[in-house]
Every structure is written in structure tokens, then in C-alpha cells.
Amino acid sequence: MSRDGRRRADAERNIEAILDAALESFSERPDVSMTAIAQAAGVSRVTLYTHFPSREELLARVLDRAMSSAAVVLDAEALGDGPAVEALSRLIRSAWHILAGYRNLMTAAGAVLGARQVRGYHKVVLQRVERLIARGRDEGSFRTDLPQAWLVTVFYNLIHAAADEVGAGRLKQRDAANVLEATVLGALTSPAPVGRTGR
Structure with a gap:
């Protein structure tokens, strides 16, 4: 796999992890912070905001x-x-x-x-x-x-x-x-x- 291909695959995995974590987190606490969602997804805040700016x-x-x-x-x-x-x-x-x-x-x-x-x-x-x-x-x-x-x-x-x-x-x-x-x-x-x- 090319470097670009690996980056795309990594990005897709991160997006899925963020969405899974966010769904579970929002379902438990509507006021959950973006920081807590990033932690639950196993990604940094920078990565979270790269894919979801708001x-x-x-x-x-x-x-x-x-x-x-x-x-x-x-x-x-x-x-x-x-x-x-x-x-x-x-x-x-x-x-x-x-x-x-x-x-x-x-x-x-x-x-x-x-x-x-x-x-x-x-x-x-x-x-x-x-x-x-x-x-x-x-x-x-x-x-x-x-x-x-x-x-x-x-x-x-x-x-x-x-x-x-x-x-x-x-x-x-x-x-x-x-x-x-x-x-x-x-x-x-x-x-x-x-x-x-x-x-």
C-alpha cells in the first residue's frame, strides 16, 4: 500500500473510531466534551477536530x-x-x-x-x-x-x-x-x- 493509501486508511479508521465513541458518549451524556470523545476514541483532539471541526x-x-x-x-x-x-x-x-x-x-x-x-x-x-x-x-x-x-x-x-x-x-x-x-x-x-x- 502506498503512503497516501495508508494515510487514507488511517484517516478512515480514525473517523469510524470517533463516530463510534461519539455515539456512545452522547447517548450516555448529552453534554459530553469533545475532549472526552477524543479520549474515548483513542485519538488526539487535533485529530478529532481535523475530521470534525465543530x-x-x-x-x-x-x-x-x-x-x-x-x-x-x-x-x-x-x-x-x-x-x-x-x-x-x-x-x-x-x-x-x-x-x-x-x-x-x-x-x-x-x-x-x-x-x-x-x-x-x-x-x-x-x-x-x-x-x-x-x-x-x-x-x-x-x-x-x-x-x-x-x-x-x-x-x-x-x-x-x-x-x-x-x-x-x-x-x-x-x-x-x-x-x-x-x-x-x-x-x-x-x-x-x-x-x-x-x-
Whole structure:
């Protein structure tokens, strides 16, 4: 291997080590320092800042990696199988399990990147939610009286609200998945037709 090739390989290994360490570090402590991340990755601060000149850039890459991993996990749920309502239940529980592990990462990202940018990184996951909601609307399971994009937003906001409530101690971790599933399904499923009252 040429000298340039070795340098590129070393740089790629350093980047992977930094991203792995940053994901674990931010997931444990949203306020973790760049110095602590460099130490966890086994690289110098100079090396860290060479590849990621700012906390914002590092968080963006870590969040992108986390959401790509989340998409792989959700795909394993075979969301195209069975009725859409059942698939949504599986998706809610899987998504909650993922978010619970990344709650501190989301706190760190929200503080540095802002809510709009953070949602943008969720696109890879929300596209799967959108496809499932569209299928459920076609099946007659999910409501069509509200815009589809709004239903995706409801899902996104409710799952993050649950994470906030758990973090604040107002919702118990062991109850969160059940509460979230009941709330999301209640919001998205078609309302039962109101019967006419006879005289």
C-alpha cells in the first residue's frame, strides 16, 4: 500500500473510531466534551477536530448514523406484512426502543442543531412511517379526514413527547411503550362511525 493509501486508511479508521465513541458518549451524556470523545476514541483532539471541526458537524454525522441504523432495525420488522394497524404497533414499539436508547443523543442534537434540522435527519425513518400510514389509509384503517403529512407529524411528535416525559420523570419507562402505542393508534386510526339515534 502506498503512503497516501495508508494515510487514507488511517484517516478512515480514525473517523469510524470517533463516530463510534461519539455515539456512545452522547447517548450516555448529552453534554459530553469533545475532549472526552477524543479520549474515548483513542485519538488526539487535533485529530478529532481535523475530521470534525465543530461539535455541530460531529453531532450531525452521529445523528445521521443513528438514524440509518434505526432504519435497518425497522426494516427487520417486515412492516409490509399483515394489516397496517398491526404493523404500526410493531413500528411504534421498535421506534420507541430505539429512541429510548438515543434519548440523550437527541437532547444533545436538539441543543446544537435545532428542532427543524434534527427532524430532517429523521427523514430516513419517517419515510417508512409515511408509507405505512399510506397503506393503512388505503386499507381503511387510518383516518383520511386529516392530511397524511399531519399524521406523520403526529407520530413524530408523540414519540418524542414520550421520551421527554420519561426524561422528566412524569412517565415511567416501563409504561411508555404501552402508553405511546395506545395514544398513536388512537390518533391515527379511523374514528368509528357515529350511529343514528332512533326516536
